[in-house]
Amino acid sequence: MFDPHLAGLRALSTLCLSGCLGLGPAAQAAELTVDVLGVASADGSLGCALFNRAAAAQFPLALAAATRQRQPATPGAMQCVFRDLPAGDYAASAAHDQNDNGETDRNFVGMPIEPWAVSNNVRPSLRAPRFAEAAFTLAANETRRIELRLQR
Template sequence: MAPCASAEAPAGPRLRVEVTGARRVAGNVTVTVYGPRPEAFLARRAYLSRQRIPLRAASAEACFALSAAGDYAIAVYHDENDDHDFNRNLIGMPAEGYGFSNDAPTTVGLPDFADVRFTVPAEGRRMAIRLRY
């Protein structure tokens, strides 16, 4: 999966992701796209594509060129210190902002795959995700 403007971008549908709610303009927003397999969601190196967008405002947008319509899931985080890692505090709680497709709730632990899965039709799709801190 390539960025939309890439020369290698397939002619398939486009997935545009808008991330809002950054608490400060620093670092980057990392947007990660996963495929339809529940066991691959949030698993190490099991993602389809990842983009790191330098944060120049309280929001950022990524665009992914998909090879086919289908089911996908998204996880994002605000990498405020730009270390390419999702930082946690001493007790394991997130130290940086994060969010998921469908704005899936995370009241206790990570959301279920069923809550983050969405379908991208042949004409493409937009997804808005609000960062939580």
């Protein structure tokens, strides 16, 4: 015999159990490790930014539109790890803020004078990289590692 109250309790307990065991929506989260190569010195800090598709028009300059991380610089290779990301299209950027003023310094024509990189290691001349050039797709539950090579 079907008892609607019992069926509702079973559904609720299954939902609660799934959430408690990490089988619910949080289990769909992806993780991205960005290996930043070529940090030349311990001066300043390294900043990493991750832009999603909704922030594509702001890539790579409008950091307020991105998920950001900042850490003291260490010569050689460094990492930025972004966790609990929804599946989707992303582009990453990194810059060695050598004077630690919180921005990537630029010359009189707007070109960066501090080392920087974007995903897919795109380096167009005379313009900023575009989101489409630097984009990659993260799938649900994916753990991915990418390399960005800093250059001036």
